[in-house]
Amino acid sequence: MNLVKRLLPALSITLASAAYPLDWSGNLAVEARIFPSAARWSEQKNSGLSLSFQPELRHQWHDGKRGLTFIPFLRIDSTDEERTHADIREFKYLHVADGWEIRAGIDKVFWGVTESQHLVDIVNQTDLIENIDGEDKLGQPMVRVTRVLGNGAIDLFLLPWFRERTFPGAEGRLRTPLVVDTDRARYESDLEQRHFDYALRWNQTIGPVDAALSWFHGTARAPDLVPDTQAGATQNGASGLIPYYPLLRQAGLEFQYTGEAWLWKLEAVHRDTKGKDYRAAVGGFEYTFVGIHDTPLDLGVLAEYNYDSRRLDANSPFQNDLFIGTRLTFNDTQSSELLAGGFFDLDYHSRSFRVEASRRIGQSYKLSVEGQLFLDMASRDPLAAFAADDFIRIELTRYF
Template structure:
């Protein structure tokens, strides 16, 4: 039985809705993903490299003022729908542009970054044509584009400290009786996150800082503070380096992210595993004609968070996070390494990754605490992992695959895969609404006692209303193919109340009658969650 996961954050690519043939003459609709920047979106959808980047960015902003917090170009909102203006030919300069041609950096600098965490997984309109255009042309240099921005009085904000973030109130209600003693049936939480961004040197250097705090009314281990990001960034001509605490997302599939191993899961945040703790790292990214290489040195390990006695969404015994054991004598100070190559070839995107170090997924062992009561403690083994990601775009079809092979001296070597497709109907009944259908199959060779997705089928739908409020609904069911009564269901709905407030409603349902099924532990933990967020 699978805990169905919502849209996944990724560094693999930025993806949004793809156009239908009947709508090629209409303005393009683009979904803003976490990590997307106004610079990168303008670069991707610029129909002609002769259009100055500053002009293209300004045109997108003028058409979509709702997509920016406090009308600041440095505060692009993630999970927002952008309309790329048509008739962009009027932005072409009358004379030869003052830019040279050379290789472009794959990732734009972290200026004008979308302020959120989890990107959508739909695909950009006209993406195939854009990719081919980018491959046939070397493109403008990053420095020339940044110089244009720096000289533009509307866009240039490189000398100022940018501060944004959000405050949220969240309520969870569990309608079923708890399966284990001491568990609560409702809980309130307050959440705060601030994002500081200070660029200089015409955006080639920057420091970013994102502290996060949650205060929970019932579960003391869900109340926690984390530094999501505290890093220095420098951008070169065909390379960039990140030093400090950061978050990196790998993966292309909808329901789980097998390859995503750099950051530790912040499990108390949500059962989908999407939220990640900040990870100390040295991250070097280099661009080549044959793809982008990312090198990671990870000098410190972050332990996974778990709910305590009062918390739901756990097994019969809570995990004592004050105690942890490691295979390595260096424990949390073991130095881990990761490498990833990714490349686009026409309508194909692919990535191959390797990781060596401390497993982010612990083995839970039972022992007695100081009072003689049983408890679970995490044991973190050393592992080696190879990962593969592929994504293929064909019209309204998106085909996705993630697969891993994981080995270690103290674990059972195994492999796992998640593959499927997404098909989108655009402008249903000549409206602005897009309807997407998703299907994915998950497999894990360890079986049902070690994984919640050992042999499961997920079917879901996504409704994007494409309105100014960014309204969207995601619903799906994951069915265990070995246990007919084991399944999970999720409905997520979100919309913007006004320019600063957003409302989110989530419903999770779990079903399992087989004690040998991993999902049996949370069979009584159906819940509904409502949150209200203030963005600034």
């Protein structure tokens, strides 16, 4: 009897944790990239196979008000040894209290509303060797404190460690003519990667408008690429490029008006670095035709204009560029969709086109196809480095 009394609480704890078991999911993907044009540099290959693995472990208790998340990521690439890389995308503890949320560890956040470029999004570093679209991010060590408002929130981010951007190696395609030497990154701050960054963001829904204001102070996520003129320099002056990360202050604005078929979007930043401050913006609309010709198909038309006040001196390729795109959603059982769009550079008159299509196969596979074309690349356009790197990317992912 006594034993039963003593065992009961222990048993109920075991049962309670059994009610919130470890949730295990993730994906395994095989990717093929084909580059139809001959490589510009002898080390590069015209195709490559790659394998990626991202298991996701989650444990929640206390009615979902406590949680642990662990998401490692691994890619093994057949051609570019820089693209073979591992990262911890997330490894965090979540604590939800009345009106407050605290997250501590490695985490990922997204800021923004536009489609052609993610301008305001600055907390996580871009995992550029994954994809040039900038949507893959490295895990960022942080403490995030959220104050929940009506239909909004205020977030404070404390960012004690900086993550460097990933770049392709000498064998990789979609790289700069000179290879970026990520081992020799330089910083404006003497504290280098240990510089303590912080960010604040307020977001709110007011009727049909979703708006956000943000502030970031810390190391810039996009480095300046500086020619290396020292050790091992060749005759033409430089052996490679060194990423230089200046300190940056950024004020950001996000705005979206949602109508019945219209979305109007704007992202704008003011950035302040040593020696120069500048503004950049991206804004436009998306209009959706629902159920075209009495089918379940939805057709969206998008147009966005990208601006950078540095214009021809900008290190971003989107300094005066128009993006026009279309999104086709089939609303079928396989969730088939297609996104196609083009950037038109109004200064350099260069153009780039991208098509993305995906479809579920069976219950747990997904096939994605992506194609990119770079046309009439002017030599001064930052995209000119990719002029010979049109590609087709096919990926088959198994989700579990």
